[in-house]
Amino acid sequence: MNLKRELIESIDGRIFVGVLCFIAIMILVGWIAINEAARMTAFEGQYLARSIERGATMFNTNCSTCHGIDGRGLTGRAPALNSPYLFGFNYLADVDRQIAALQTEAANSATTDARKAEIETETAALNAERDAIIASLQPAVDKGYNPEEPSRLKNLGWGGTLRSFVETTIISGRPPSESYWPQPMAAWSQTAGGPLRMDQIEDLTNYILNWNIGDAWTVEDANAVNQFPIVPVDPSTVVSSDVQTIGVNTEMPTIMENLATVTGDPQNGQVMYNGALACAGCHMTAAVAPLMEGTMTRVTDIRLQQPENAGMTAEEFLATSITHPNAYVTPGYPASVMPQNFADRLTYQDLADLIAFLETQDQPLPPQ
Template sequence: MRIQIQIFLGTLFLVATGAILIFVGLREDERMAEFERYQKAQQIEVGAELFEINCRGCHGLRGEGIPGLAPPLNDRHFFTERLAEVGWQGSLEDYIIATVSTGRQVSTRPDKYPGAGKPAMPTWSDRFGGPLRDDQIRSIAAFIMNWEATALGEVALETLPTPETEAADPITRGRAAFETYGCVGCHTIEGISSGAVGPNLTHIASHAGERKAGMTAEAYIRESILDPAAYLVEGYDDLMPKTFADTIPADELEDLIAFLLAQE
C-alpha cells in the first residue's frame, strides 16, 4: 500500500512539474517580448537625457533642427529620404550611430545647414577621441528612432494642458531664446553653456562696447546676431548662421539682446 501511495505521489509530482513547465514555456515568448520592451524603454530614456545634454544645442530640444545651423531629425524627410540622399545602404539606425560616432568633417547640405564649424559635426565616440561610449551612442540613436511614428504622422501625440507662465523678465525669456536658437551649441556662457566654435560670451556686455568704434554694446550685439559677418572676433571664422534676421521674431530678439547685455 505504501509503495502504491509513493508511486501515485511521484506521478502526481511529475505531472504537476510538467504542467508548470508547459505553462512557463507558453508564456516565454510573451515574457521575453515584455522584457525587451522594458529594456528598449530604458534605452530611449537614457538617450533622451544624452540628447538634451549633447545634441539639443544644434538640433533643437525636440529634434526640430535649427535653420542655418543643423538639420531636423524629427521630420518626414529624415525618416524617408535621408538614406537615399547620402547613399547609405544600411538601416537608418546604423546611419545615426555611424554619423554620431565619427561626426562630419563637412556638411552634406552646406547651403542650408553649415554645421557648427570645422568639423561641421564633432566626433562623439570615445573610440575616435569623443566623450561618449558606444552604448550611449546607441541610446541616442534609439531615442531619435523613437520619433519615427510621429514624424511620419502615424501617431498624433495628445497635447497636455500646461499652465501659461510667460516670464515677465526679458532676461529670463532671453536665456530661453539663447537655448532655443542653438547659441548654446557654439558659445560659452559660464554656468550655462560650453560651446567653443564661437567667441566666449561670459562677459560680453563688458566687451561689446569696445569691439567697434562708435557702437554701443547693444548695437554691437544686435549687429552680431543679424549680420554676423560685419565684424569677426580675432581667432574665429565666419561660421555663424546668417538666417537669424528671418528666423528670430522681433520680440525674442529683444529678449536675447537683454539677456546678453546682462552678461557682465
C-alpha cells in the same frame, strides 16, 4: 522501517509526494514554456521603450545643443532629426499616385474620349492640389526643403538602412562638415575616440528613430523644422568673390583702424547673428557659451574691469573676441570651441554690424 519525525513517514507516501512534485514541476515549466514567446516579445518591447528613454536623456545632454531640444535643428548650426525629410516622408506621394493612375488609364487604348476628357479635368484638379501642397510647404522650401525630393537617404545616395545611417553618423561624426557647418560633428563612439559605448549609441539611435511617425507627418511638422541638411558644395565650383574679408592673420590695431572707417547697422548684425553666422546656435544656452543677452553689460561691467583687458574699449573687446576668439576666453568655458575663422568670413562692414548689434544687448545682469 518508518523514519522518526520525518515529514512523510511511510515509503509509499514519500514516493507519492516526490512523484507529485516532479509532475507539478513539469506542469509549471510547461506552462512557463507556453508563455515564453509572449514574455519574450513583451520584454523586447519594454526594453526598447527603456532604451528610448535612456536615448532621450543622452540626446538632451549631448545632442540638443546643436540639433535642438525638440530635434528640429538649430538655424545655421545643425540639421533637424525630428523632420519628415530624414524619414523620407513624401507629402506628394498620394497625389502623385492618383495622377499616375489616371495617366495609365488615359494611355490605355480602350479608354473612351469622353473618359479621357474627364481624366484631363481630374488631373488638372489633382495638379492644383499638388501645387497647393507645395505652396503650403513654402516656409520649409524657404529653408531649403524640396518637396519633389523628399528623402534624405535617397538624395544622399545612401545604400543602407535609416538605422545604419543614423548609427554610423553618431559613431564617427561628420568630420568634413566643417566646410559647410560652423563646426564638425564629433565622433561619439568609443571606437572612434568619442565618449559613448555601443549600447548607448543604440539607445540614441532608438530615440532618434522614435521621431518617425510613419504616415502621420503634417505640413506643420515640415514647416516647424529650423534647419534642413545642407548638401556639400564642390569647392571648385565656388566663385571667389571680390569681397575683401578681414583675414585671420590681420593684427588687432589694423582691424581697429579699418573698423573706424565704417558705421555698423545693428539690424543687419542681428540677421547675421541669428542666420548665416549661426552665433545664436551656441550663445543661446549658458551651458554652451556666454548668453547673447547682457553681452554689452558684461563687457563694460566685468570684462573691461579685469587687468588683462585694461585700456580696451568695448568695441575693441568685441572685435577681438570675434576675430581672435582665443585671445580672451571667458572663465568657465573651454578655449577653441568658437570657430577661429570668422575673420576670413567677415568684411569690416559685417564686423561693424555685428558689434553694433551686440552693443544693443545691454540688459542688466541677473542677480548672482
